[in-house]
Amino acid sequence: MAVVLFVGRVRPRVALVANARPAGRGAPTPDRITREITHVFLQKKLLQKLGPGLMHAFIFWGFIVLLPTIAEAAVAIVDKDSSLPILGDASWFAFVSDVFATLVVVGVAMAFFIRKVLKPDRFRGSHMEEADRILLLILAIVVTFLLWNASRIGFGIAEVPDARPVAHLLSNLFSSGEGTEFAERVLVWAHLLVILGFLVFLPGSKHLHIATAPANVWLAKDGPTGRLEPNRIDLELPEEDIRFGVATQKDLSRKQMLDLFSCTECGRCQEVCPAWATGKPLSPKLLIMDLRDRVVAEAAGEVELQPLVPNAVTDQVVWDCVTCGACVRECPVDIEHVDTIVDLRRNLVMAESRFPQEAAPMLRGVESQENPWGQPASARLDWAKDLDVRVLKEGDPAPEVLFWVGCAGAFDERAQKTTQSVARLLAAAGIDSAVLGPREKCTGDPARRMGHEYLFQMLAEQNVETLNGAGVTKIVASCAHCFNTLANEYPDYGGTYEVVHHTQLLSELIAAGRLQPRTGDGKITYHDACYLGRHNGEFDAPREVIGGEIEEMPRNRERSFCCGAGGARMWMEEESPRINDTRFEEAAATGAETVATACPYCLVMLDDAAKGKSSDIRVADVATLLAESTAIDPR
């Protein structure tokens, strides 16, 4: 009957996922298989936090190991002297299940310690009572299991009594008389009833993650997390057939729906979110929970089907996101919060025209002048006027490497310094490179992160046409966002090139002896750019270019704290305390005199923060630091 109830309660959830739009993923690639093994069975992401990770691992591994013991108990209920074939008499299994059951007890104790004594802030907003109930049920399952075995040992009907150390210890509680015989029956029934009760409780609780999480991990994106999946806008189709992002739950994909039912409210995402850390209402955890609660209430007919923004989450929460991916990196069940947020933005921008109005000039500039600042294309070579830079005209033979300057690198006076340094370094190393100059258009990254997928699509198609037409095969980009888009997103639009970030190329050139390494004293710290580091796994190359000792910030590499400009937030107003100010304080606290960056957004954001605090700390790109140190740049 419990099974019937379970099926009845879980079916609506299954239906929600099954009826959602297919995610177009799921093919068993080597990456996917490896990830399933490491994230699920080896608990890799959980162990990113060692204490809580072990706590969960004990419970999880215990659960896996103890699964056959459910059958053991069922068999013993029918006939107390019967046991499972093979496993029932195996001492190794008895030993293992005894040890793992005890580990589960340890795990539960650790969980309570974390929740009740340490009380980390990441649980703010989570349903603590539900979690307590789940933990107690788990405890009840393993305790009844251990006591049941103990009573069997006590009464003398245990199959392999010496193989269970802990149960053996507990068997001292049980005499060998009739009381124990009765207790044994009570315990085996209690054990099974708790399990069945749990089964019924499961679908309505966050413990459903035991079923959804393995599927969610399986469906997670292959490849770098910086890539957003296309939402193609084909205006030739009738309007009803075009999807403009996500408006209501009907627009969610299976993966997005599964995300909502995999969340265990652990709050690891909340803990690392730069918006939340600076007092904004966005918490990735709360976003997922709010979406989940709304979807469930709508599906149950408690409320009407309505747009998710603002009925499940507010507009502000959707716009607060910097798309840094720290949440996705931390999530033990591979929820992809950023993808859902961008999908919500797509609908707000394209269908509702409802977005922070201060970003409108950026969108207009990208559309009309193909750059976010609305500058004339002819000005794209201003940075090169005193340099000998080859400009690739139509019909020219393709260079070995195309130097993609990017809009910031072309128009922003601070980023122009980086562009000049990179150009000089490439020349010094004898690299055959060229720039597109006025033919370069914005990669479309700011428009895409904003949710204006259509504008991005147009630019991607145009840029791909230019690049393919020019026969470009290799590109070096000096902006982490351009790098990410060109490398990971343009292939969806017919543009496949070997794309490297300038720090990667410079690092290679130094290693190959074509460029002198950097020397110099003075303390330096390095700020990992989200779109180079976390989203694309490149942490070493910039450090190699800096060379020497780096005063690392507490939050570095995969745990780097965003500069605050991503997600098109460079073009939006932010309330105090600001993300860039917060990050700059962290950098300053290392005692460094220079903050090295690898992306023009980071450069501008951290430099603004420095100026705002009237700090003497210099913020500069690693390329500029290298070029100055080797006298390639005039100091």
Add this chain to the structure above:
Amino acid sequence: MKVWVWADVTPDGPAPSALELLTKARDLGDEVAAVALGPGAKASTDALGEHGAQTVYASDDEVFTKHLAQPAVHALAGLVEEHQPDLILFPASYDARDVAGRLQARTGSTLMANATDVLSPDKARTEILGGTKIVDVELKGPAPKLVLIRPQSFAAEPSGGTAEVVEVKADAPDDLKKAERLERHEEEASGPRLEDAKVVVAGGRGLGGPDAFEQLEKLAAAIGNAAVGASRAAVDAGWVPYSFQIGQTGKTVKPEVYICAGISGALQHMVGMKGAKRIVAITKDPDAPILKIADLGVVGDLFKVVPALTEEIEKRRAGS
């Protein structure tokens, strides 16, 4: 065609939006009327009449400003039922939006917001997709069609004429007077608005503090009809409010003359003022990017240059 305009009025007279909407209303219908409720309504009827209102339904009763929307909607709904207008234009002020929305709930007719133009009594125009596409919108459904118009969509042009004033009774029942406006705070805006001013005087990080903005205010006053703005640095530092901010995430200005002091000219600021016809920059940094786009660059101490400039202007104005 009966076209009405919801006129925002204050004791200082009608809001510019009322006159702009009336100018447009004249093109759309042959019977044009305005509804003006609140203190200052009767005093505004002359101006409203001059801009095309043949009739002004007016009341000076302060119940319309003391309580939010509901008494006004009650009166307006009554007028609508009695006179059956075909189209009502609303400005984009907070109060007008409140009234329009509530009226729509009562009449069940169509309400379109954010219109940039009204092409006919049943067609309006707006922008979508981030302001990059213009679309025409058919207004279906029964009369009166209700349209909320974006600020400064039309120019106000008087047509001469006087309006007949019809007194509106302020007889809203008590249950509509539950929300009371306790306090009204308007941010001090002396002089022309930043976006409209022909001359803008802006200050940045180089000013070093809020006091220096007084120097800029004096300069703006000496020039006359000039507005004071700021770069983001000054706003972030708390020296001036956000309404002063010119730049990427602030206001875009296109004055005849843009005078800035202590502003380096980072790209993020430049995009907000590069449309200015003439740019004068005062900075102590000879490498400041602003000097690349300035028509006249003065490298010097702004604390000396600005007062000297002010004094010279005052002298010449007094002399002429």
